[in-house]
């Protein structure tokens with residue numbers, strides 16, 4: 001008999017995340033989804049709360065975000081990590097939490113690298129490690145903030161397969177589950193002996209945390225990591241031994257911790273109310289996709305609530321709740337396209353349950369419920385608290401984008417809060433690809449140890465011309481002016497923002513619209529300085545530059561659209577995606593639209609055309625996969641909600657156009673991947689999947705009807721004027737930053753602009 005089952009509340013949420021902007025599923029930031037300050041003063045956000053015996057000064061929790069590559073090779077938190085946290089403590093956060101800290105060395109093979117080197121910090125009684133944690137905890141206390149450490153039994157099936165590829169050690173899990181990255185790779189079943197050892201390690205780590213003056217421990221029980229693999233029937237298929245009881249591992253771990261730290265030390269637990277796999281994929285996919293089949297029997301809401309009650313009896317004082325796991329990664333890592341406050345209904349279910357049953361912790365106080373997920377809009381968080389949707393709000397990426405979020409919200413300076421744009425370029429993707437946390441809109445994030453918060457005034461103020469008012473030009477110009485340089489920012493159009501102006505048009509890009517507003521606010525502020533001038537609708541050429549005799553010229557001219565010479569393009573109605581976004585009237589009465597190019601611009605445009613204009617859309621892409629290089633969560637969200645709506649055609653090359661038609665040649669061999677596959681990530685090129693199906697060479701010609709062709713084939717740097725300026729020696733210093741150097745992403749543009757502004 002099938003064990004497929006869904007929860008109606010979770011189903012409703014999952015169904016809403018594709019078209020929330022049109023179906024009355026209100027974006028909690030209001031339909032316009034802007035950074036507003038209607039509920040100021042934020043008396044609920046900034047009221048203290050008690051957790052066990054600990055008082056936290058406000059309701060803001062900094063979400064755990066993996067401190068990968070922020071530790072010395074043996075695991076001591078390094079200066080980068082300490083300064084990163086202290087910037088958020090100084091910014092006014094009530095409770096900070098570390099990213100996941102493994103306690104399963106020698107058991108979970110995915111948490112170590114070769115030669116026992118570690119990529120995440122560790123905690124142990126060794127003084128070489130403890131000193132780092134003590135500096136960190138003491139530093140937070142000096143700002144009046146609390147600090148919890150997030151302990152993880154490990155990654156299990158969601159750990160990188162490099163342990164096998166590089167060290168010939170298998171990943172492990174509760175049962176013989178498939179590895180997430182390479183599903184053909186089985187994980188070995190952990191023995192009870194190893195699991196008992198992890199529980200002992202948790203107790204020891206908690207005792208060490210207490211000794212390091214850390215204010216509480218936090219268990220990493222969500223998103224399908226090893227703790228959840230043990231405590232969710234989707235992953236725990238054990239028939240023998242004590243851990244065949246799916247609640248046992250978590251409960252024993254909490255009891256062990258409690259026995260080591262005494263009754264007053266706070267224990268927090270992170271849980272998902274549901275994996276939401278059945279609700280995401282439906283019965284057919286859950287029955288037919290090999291890597292999902294095993295996971296149909298996940299905890300229901302009722303089972304999760306029962307488990308939470310048992311965890312409280314064992315000693316838990318505080319929970320935070322979300323939904324989803326790796327196999328539907330856009331849920332636990334909600335990208336740009338997900339609505340603000342996307343999991344408030346989830347925390348409300350838990351809060352109502354606790355209240356209805358009068359549940360208290362062993363300390364005799366109510367167990368607060370923390371909500372998470374796109375809560376960086378002060379009005380949304382304040383309303384959630386006032387409406388009783390949660391007791392605390394957890395902010396992750398909003399605090400990467402702006403560490404001063406709390407101080408600014410408290411002061412009512414909402415228009416000064418730099419909003420997260422949901423891109424996950426600098427945060428998630430950076431460490432997936434081998435780095436540490438950064439942020440696309442805040443170039444100091446992850447570099448607090450080397451970039452001072454307040455830059456030194458310019459020693460020798462210069463006259464600087466900045467050509468181009470996209471993100472790179474604006475960030476450079478504003479910051480250079482603040483340092484005392486005389487800056488002229490010149491933009492050829494009537495709008496600042498460059499590519500993010502069209503990029504902010506789709507409803508699912510409301511975060512980018514907020515960022516655009518913030519950039520404009522920054523310029524408005526800078527215009528109050530006597531040394532800052534803005535010139536709009538102004539084109540610049542070499543003669544102009546020669547006349548101006550600037551000390552430095554900074555080119556930030558963005559990109560030019562690529563337009564490959566495909567036969568027949570001149571005979572059809574075609575438009576560049578960015579032009580169509582800026583001028584939707586150009587689509588006229590076209591019903592069938594073919595988008596050429598399945599990168600992020602092509603896919604977002606297709607999504608917009610389907611969901612906001614009801615068009616019949618196909619996207620043709622040459623590569624095997626759509627949106628290569630884009631964060632798995634962001635790709636997943638778009639791909640999932642385009643299934644059965646927008647036809648995605650991969651491994652295909654447009655060969656010619658004729659009026660009303662697009663001709664293309666497509667690879668039809670068995671190795672062509674399912675373009676809608678969202679349950680398996682794309683591996684970084686340097687890792688590769690040795691078991692991947694090879695792409696054959698069999699191709700076939702096809703024709704698609706098209707009333708309009710949308711070109712989204714990328715762009716090339718618009719650097720002609722820069723090159724000319726170099727050749728004419730137009731100024732003693734000449735720089736080229738942002739897309740006109742390379743990239744196409746806000747991350748690189750911002751980084752280059754900010755760094756140049758600090759050193760020029």
Ligand SMILES: Cc1cc2nc3c(=O)[nH]c(=O)nc-3n(C[C@H](O)[C@H](O)[C@H](O)COP(=O)(O)O)c2cc1C
Pocket residue numbers: 063064065066067098099100150220270322332333334372373374375376394395396397398427428437
């Ligand atoms: C870069 C990054 C790293 C993360 N690492 C962890 C982690 O170590 N442990 C964890 O439980 N969640 C982790 N998360 C999930 C966040 O804690 C949080 O749930 C998620 O970002 C949604 O909250 P937000 O919308 O406020 O960012 C991570 C998220 C990001 C962006």
Ligand code: SF4
Pocket residue numbers: 397398400401419420421422423424425426427428438439440441442
């Ligand atoms: S990198 Fe992008 S998603 Fe991540 S915190 Fe910064 S703006 Fe937000």
